[in-house]
Amino acid sequence: MADRHATGEALRLVEVSKTYGTQANPVHALRRASLALPAGTFTAVMGPSGSGKSTLLHCAAGLDEPTSGRVLVDGTELVHGSETAMTKFRRSRIGFVFQQFNLLPTLTVWQNTTLPLRLAGQKIDTGFVRDVLDRTWLGDRVDHLPAELSGGQQQRVAIARALVTRPNLIFADEPTGALDTRSAREVLAMLAEAVHTLGQTVVMVTHDPVAAAFADSVVFLADGQIVDRLDRPDAKTVAERLTHLGEPSPAVAVGE
Template identity: 55%
Template sequence: MTSATGTAPVVTGAAARVVDAAKVYGSGDTEVRALDGVGVAFPAGQFTAIMGPSGSGKSTLMHCAAGLDTLTAGAAFIGDTELGRLDDKRLTMLRRDRIGFVFQAFNLLPTLTVAENITLPTDLAGRRGDPAWIDSLIDVVGLRDRLHHRPAELSGGQQQRVAVARAFAGRPDVVFADEPTGNLDSRSGAEVLGLLADTVRELGRTVVMVTHDPVAAAYADEVVFLADGRLVDRMAAPTADRVLDRMQRFVGESPRTARSLDTTAERKSSS
């Protein structure tokens, strides 16, 4: 594919990236800058976590990087494709063919079986997926005996594992996961996170995960920290304690983040 990036510098090996990304909601007094000049690349073959307190813009960053939302200024790329230049149909097809998604909840269509949910994107494309790959995915997520069940017959953790299999089924350039363990108990959550990490390390896939949970972020190869719509820090080889420490430092840096961090901590302690 020829480069459509124009003057933007090409970062080799980035599966997805944003350049000078800004997202503004409203105008005048009610203006909210959810993203305020963020530039970040998510390297291929790596598991990256996006962290930050509530309202830091982490979800907005993920939505814009994944082509679910559009930037007010700046550019978002999947590989060398600039998303802002695509119309709705091309963007949809790009999501279908080159991106995988795992959402916090409601990942599966209740009318389709587990197997059908896994192959949904390739089926929508009217293609046959790679049967051997999908077969190995099913083994990795451990759902071979549930293939013909409906989502309603599965536990929350099982449902998220199906979603993970679905996200990787089309061998996308990058999988975006938005708080994938937000609705799970810690054990199911650990299973899903382990699954994501293993898929990256053993099968060479790329994952970008949004989370507010330091324990979840610790599964990643690198953590990028967002606060008030800006990229404030990066951390390689994270552990839960180091991430929590870094997060605590947001307290005092901004009244807005401090307040939200409190609630984050409360939520953590209550679960």
Template identity: 60%
Template sequence: MSDAVRVESLHKTYDDTVTALAGVTAGFPNGTFTAVMGPSGSGKSTLLQCAAGLDRPTGGRVFIGGTEVTAANDTKMTKFRRQRVGFIFQDYNLLPSLTVEQNVVLPLRLAGRKVDRRRCREVLGHLGLGDRLNDRPEKLSGGQRQRVAVARALVTEPAVIFADEPTGALDLRSAQDVLALLRAVVHQYGRTVVMVTHDPMAAAYADSVLFLADGRLAGELRNPTADAVAERLAHLGDAARVGVAA
């Protein structure tokens, strides 16, 4: 199985003093759902930002769909990201002045691509938002807003969707609905999802969990359960506290 995303020897430092990533190599296969977890400060959000082309690593390479995005200049990277990458954020990142439909097609407009309104409405219909096309985000619940964000990520038909704490602002029921939706995106639509989360329950929806600690890979768990993820995180947290104490 080929990788939708691959990072090789990824390093990221800030101000030449803080090391966020220290040589991470990992692959995210096509058509899979991977959760990335670790203690606070482990580098998980930095890994997502570098892998998605939102931030440049200090060293190493990033490949999306076989294309090395780290070799591109900023303009080309931005263009590639708009065409091949979808994003879902904790705070939805919807524009309040736009309707649901306008928010969903915005990435297509920014990329200079033709807007297929039938495709857009089809996606929104599948996500239970077919009757909310002309509503603005303020009229939607948190769960509905995140569904709009999922639709926006899907409509560009990206090589990979990066989700950064997508359920962090949702109640339990809405979170479960969105996570089930992300699983369906992978297993029914064949997309690839990479999700950063701190929640073991959320990670249990993924096919596998990649653990980070101190900017390095600290293991992988396939077919995760919430209990197994929580136990692994507890061990990582204990190790981090011991390191600080030492």
């Protein structure tokens, strides 16, 4: 697989807000969040429970529509029209990795990995798929069913499944939350390799400072606002920053 380092800007949020509830009793999950991420970078998103982490990810990925503001993926603004059009856009530009592996139990590693291509009616490049599976240390497991794999191996199948569609942007929501420490490190190393070797852009929501330390930078949320950013993070510094997120701080625009 040739290196494919992307250039330019992979993701931009412009004053994105998301409000749930009623006009009389609104819940402000996101408050005018602005974010710009260069292509080929690994960003962790952290914050206390209820800070807006998952809402930010869902709005950025087109899974939820912002109440106000703009989201651009590879310079193309997400416009929420028909669900069919949005699904097609996500399928061609975006990959997903979740805490739950979401593998089909009756399909082999190969079949689970190539499922998005088959659903999209795309031709399967078997050489590329084999290369992805080799890079995710699954080359000798292609005929195994999910039940025959460890949790870490199942999550690596989920990463391979995201990679085979050649997305420019991968969103990972607590991808190591269901894994033991060793498996978690393997999965995080795979995501880092996808960035630094394949030129993907990864945005990962996590509560774990050790997981965040695998990223190039960490964006911190509190009360629906982006309040801080840390480049070249280490676990100790990330943990220290998290303990101070409740202190008053102006919202910041990240990556401007």
